[in-house]
Amino acid sequence: MKLGASYADHGFVFTSSTGNPLDPMRARTFMVRVLRKAGLPLSVRLYDLRHSCATLLLAAGENPTIVSERLGHTSVKMTLDVYSHVLPTMQQGAAEKLEKACFGEVGTL
16 A cells, blocks of 8 residues: 555455565465464465455355456366365255244254
8 A cells, every 4th residue: 555556456365565476485384474473383375364264254154156266276176076065054044044944943942
């Protein structure tokens, strides 16, 4: 924000101070600094953060299409194939929503 129009917004999460892509040779060094500041183990990979983001969004009930778009997947099917382990825990909530839609308040049967 300080740089205004001179900031190159390419839509990346981690960038140089001017918004340009990080040099791949320096990316791990940058990642280690971020992990230390966040108090996370240094063994965490960028992919782990991406996976956690998708898992948390799906578990919170976010539309899989939105999650798929955020990840840059070519299809929602790919997202669901990779992150389907999140969905079984969502079955109870889906059943409760259906019950409420059909019969009113949940648990009154």
